[in-house]
Amino acid sequence: MIRVYFIGLFILITVIIANVIAAKLQLKSWYALLDGLTNSSPLSDLLTLKDSLWLFILYPLILGLGAVVANLLYLKICSS
Secondary structure, three states: OOOHHHHHHHHHHHHHHHHHHHHHHHOOHHHHOOOOOOOOOOOOHHHHHHHHHHHHHHHHHHHHHHHHHHHHHHHHHHHH
């Protein structure tokens, strides 16, 4: 259970960092996309190609990488 908690915290930190980077690069976040969809805006008006690549390819890869790194750190810490 501690392992899952540790990995979850690490992913949360990764999400915060990724969202800061997205804001600095003026990329849409999931929050902005969902907010636009609730305002009945067409999806084509909300997302550019750059935003789509970020949300559907890079963002999940970054979060997955965060989980892998967290797992490796946990194993390294607990094996000592």
